[in-house]
Amino acid sequence: MTVRTRIAPSPTGFPHIGTIYQVLIDFAFARKAGGKFILRLEDTDRARFVEGAEDVIYSSLAWFSLNPDESPKIGGPFAPYRQSERLPIYKKYSDELIAKGHAYYCFCTRERLEEMRKNQEAHHLPPMYDKTCLKLTPTDVKAKLDAGVPHVVRMNVPVHEKIAFDDLVSGHIEFDSDVIDHQVIMKSDGFPTYHFGVVVDDHLMEITHVFRGKEWISSTPKHVLLYQYFGWKMPVHGHLPLILNEDGKGKLSKRHGHASVDYYRKLGYLPEAVLNYLSNIVWNHPEGKEIYDLDEFIKRFDVEKITSQGPRFDLKKLDWVNGQYIRALTDDALQTRVSEFDERVSRADAKLVAKTMPLVKERMHVLSDYWSLASFFFTKPDSFETPLRKDMLSGLYETLTPVDWKHEPMEQSIRQLAEKNSWKPKDVFMQLRLAVTGKTVGPPLLESLEILGKEETLIRLSVELDSHYPSFEEKIVGKKP
RNA sequence: GCCCCCAUCGUCUAGCGGCCUAGGACGGUUCCUUCUCAAGGAACAAAUCGUCGGUCCGAAUCCGACUGGGGGUACCA
Numbered sequence: 437m438t439v440r441t442r443i444a445p446s447p448t449g450f451p452h453i454g455t456i457y458q459v460l461i462d463f464a465f466a467r468k469a470g471g472k473f474i475l476r477l478e479d480t481d482r483a484r485f486v487e488g489a490e491d492v493i494y495s496s497l498a499w500f501s502l503n504p505d506e507s508p509k510i511g512g513p514f515a516p517y518r519q520s521e522r523l524p525i526y527k528k529y530s531d532e533l534i535a536k537g538h539a540y541y542c543f544c545t546r547e548r549l550e551e552m553r554k555n556q557e558a559h560h561l562p563p564m565y566d567k568t569c570l571k572l573t574p575t576d577v578k579a580k581l582d583a584g585v586p587h588v589v590r591m592n593v594p595v596h597e598k599i600a601f602d603d604l605v606s607g608h609i610e611f612d613s614d615v616i617d618h619q620v621i622m623k624s625d626g627f628p629t630y631h632f633g634v635v636v637d638d639h640l641m642e643i644t645h646v647f648r649g650k651e652w653i654s655s656t657p658k659h660v661l662l663y664q665y666f667g668w669k670m671p672v673h674g675h676l677p678l679i680l681n682e683d684g685k686g687k688l689s690k691r692h693g694h695a696s697v698d699y700y701r702k703l704g705y706l707p708e709a710v711l712n713y714l715s716n717i718v719w720n721h722p723e724g725k726e727i728y729d730l731d732e733f734i735k736r737f738d739v740e741k742i743t744s745q746g747p748r749f750d751l752k753k754l755d756w757v758n759g760q761y762i763r764a765l766t767d768d769a770l771q772t773r774v775s776e777f778d779e780r781v782s783r784a785d786a787k788l789v790a791k792t793m794p795l796v797k798e799r800m801h802v803l804s805d806y807w808s809l810a811s812f813f814f815t816k817p818d819s820f821e822t823p824l825r826k827d828m829l830s831g832l833y834e835t836l837t838p839v840d841w842k843h844e845p846m847e848q849s850i851r852q853l854a855e856k857n858s859w860k861p862k863d864v865f866m867q868l869r870l871a872v873t874g875k876t877v878g879p880p881l882l883e884s885l886e887i888l889g890k891e892e893t894l895i896r897l898s899v900e901l902d903s904h905y906p907s908f909e910e911k912i913v914g915k916k917p
Numbered sequence: 918g919c920c921c922c923c924a925u926c927g928u929c930u931a932g933c934g935g936c937c938u939a940g941g942a943c944g945g946u947u948c949c950u951u952c953u954c955a956a957g958g959a960a961c962a963a964a965u966c967g968u969c970g971g972u973c974c975g976a977a978u979c980c981g982a983c984u985g986g987g988g989g990u991a992c993c994a
Contacts, residue, residue: 444994445994446993446994448993448994478994480993480994481992481993481994483993484993484994542992546992549991549992553991557918560918560919561918561919562918562919562920562990563919563990563991564990586992588992603922606921606922606923609921609922610921611920611921612920615919615920615921615990616920617990617991619991620991620992622992623992624992625992627992629991629992629993629994630993630994631994633994634994649988650921650922650923650987650988650989651987651988651989651994652988652989652994653921653922653988653989654920654921654922654988654989654990655989655990656921657921675922677922677923677987678987678988680986680987682928684928684986684987685986685987686987686988687987687988713929716929716930716942717929717930718929718930719930720929720930720931720941720942724930724931724940724941724942725942726941726942726943743923743929743930744922744923745922745923745924745929745930745986745987746922746923746986746987746988747928747929747930748928748929750928750929750943750944752928752943752944753928753929753942753943753944754943755943756942756943756944757943759955759956763956797956798955798956798957799954799955799956800955801955809954809955847952850952861952862952862953864952865952865953866952866953868952869952869953875953875954876953876954877953877954877955878953878954878955879953879954879955880951880952880953880954881952881953882952
C-alpha cells in the first residue's frame with residue numbers, strides 16, 4: 437500500500453506558518469516512504485471563505501518547494517479535491533449513517549441550543565447536545581422533513597464506552613464516550629462539518645497517515661467512531677505539537693505578525709532556511725546538526741522522534757539559521773536571490789552589485805538587509821546618523837585626492853593624516869564612513885571605497901557638497917532644518 | 918467547570934535505570950581579530966532535571982498525587 441499524506445487547509449485567510457510546518461511533515465513523511473502528498477481544500481465554511489485564499493496557498497507551497505502531487509488545481513485520481521464540489525458524496529454517506537442508526541436528524545433551532553448551553557453552564561455541566569431530537573419518532577421526523585423544517589444531521593454516540601486510538605506522537609490516548617458530543621456532521625446548508633468531511637475524504641482518497649495539530653486530539657474520538665460506523669480502516673494519526681508564541685502564551689497567533697508566511701517572504705528569509713528551522717524545533721538531527729537541507733531531513737527524520745511539547749517560536753534562532761544559509765550561498769547565487777527579492781537591486785548595475793556582494797554577505801541575516809547595508813553604493817546618502825566634522829572631511833579630501841585608489845595606500849595616508857593632526861585614526865575613519873555612507877555601521881570602508889571609485893568618494897567628501905546638500909548639519913538625523 | 922496533552926539551562930533540545938560532576942545549539946558575557954558593524958575563533962556563565970511521595974542496590978529516566986503550561990469543549994476549521 438502506498439503511503440498517502442495530505443494537508444487540508446481551509447481558505448479562510450493568509451497561510452499560517454504552522455500550516456507550512458504541517459506540510460513539511462506530511463511532505464517529508466510521504467517522500468521518505470516513496471508515497472504521495474496531496475492537497476485537499478476544506479472549503480465548507482462559506483461564512484469565513486476568503487476569495488483568493490486558495491491561490492495564496494498554492495503560491496506559498498510553491499515558494500517552499502513543497503508542491504502537492506494531487507490538488508484541486510492539478511487534479512488527480514481522486515478528484516474533486518475541493519470539498520464544496522463533493523457535496524453529493526457527503527449526503528450519500530450521511531444517509532447511510534442515518535439508515536444504520538448512527539446518525540439522526542436534528543431540528544433544534546440555534547436559539548434553543550444556545551439557551552440549552554447557557555443552562556448547562558449555569559449548572560456546571562459540560563455544554564453538550566441534550567439528545568432531544570434523538571427521541572423523535574420516525575413519523576415525527578418524516579413530518580418535519582416533509583414540512584421543510586431546517587435541520588442538521590448529528591452523529592449518535594454510544595454511552596459508557598472507551599474510545600481509544602494510538603497516536604504516532606503521543607502514544608495511546610483514551611476517552612470516555614460520555615464526554616463526546618453528538619457532533620453535527622451535516623449542516624443545515626447541506627455542507628458537511630470538518631469532522632465528517634475529513635473522515636469521508638481521508639478514506640475515499642486513501643490517506644494512510646494523518647498529521648495535524650494537537651488541537652485536534654480532543655475531536656479525534658469522534659473520527660474514530662465515524663470510522664467504526666462505516667467499518668473503515670482508520671489512517672494512522674500523528675498529532676503535532678503546536679507552535680507557541682514567543683512568550684509561550686498561546687499558540688502562534690496572527691497578533692504576532694510572524695504567524696503569516698507572508699512575513700518571511702517580505703523580510704527576505706530563505707524558504708529552505710525557514711524549513712530547516714521549523715523542522716529543528718520539533719525534531720533533532722541524530723548527529724546534533726543544526727543546519728541540514730530538506731533532502732537530508734527527509735532521509736533522517738523519524739516521526740516517532742518528534743517532540744510532544746509545544747515549542748516557542750524563536751525569531752533570533754531563525755535569524756541565525758537564515759544567516760547560515762545566506763553565507764553558504766555563493767556570491768553569484770546570493771546576488772540572484774537578492775535581485776529577485778529587491779527590485780531596487782535588480783535595477784542596479786549588476787556588475788557593481790556583484791562587486792559588493794562579498795563585502796555585504798557576511799553581514800546579512802535576511803535578504804532585505806542587503807539594501808540597508810549597501811544602498812550607498814548606488815545612491816548618495818541623504819542624511820547622516822551623527823554630526824559631520826568639516827575639518828576632518830576637508831583633510832580627508834586633500835589627502836585622498838592624490839592617492840593611488842587601493843585600500844592599502846588609502847589606509848596609509850589616512851593614518852598619516854590622523855597623526856599629523858593628532859586625531860584618533862578611529863575618528864577619522866568614522867568621519868569618512870559617515871560622509872560616504874551616511875551611517876556609522878556598514879561593510880569594510882576602504883574596500884567599499886575602492887568599489888565606489890575615487891571620483892564619487894571625493895564628491896561625497898567635497899566641501900562643495902554644501903551646495904548639493906544645503907548644509908551638512910541640517911541633514912543630520914533628528915535635526916530640524 | 919469538564920476532558921485531553923505536556924513538563925531538562927532564558928529559548929529549542931539530547932537523554933529512554935548505572936556511561937550525567939546532565940551534552941549540543943540559539944541567545945548572553947568576556948577575549949582574540951579590527952576602520953564601524955558583522956562574520957569567524959576561543960572561553961565563561963546558565964538547568965537543585967516543576968514539587969512531593971513511591972518502586973529499586975541505584976532515577977532526569979519507572980509509578981502516583983499535586984502544581985504549572987498548552988489544547989479542546991460551535992451548524993469554525
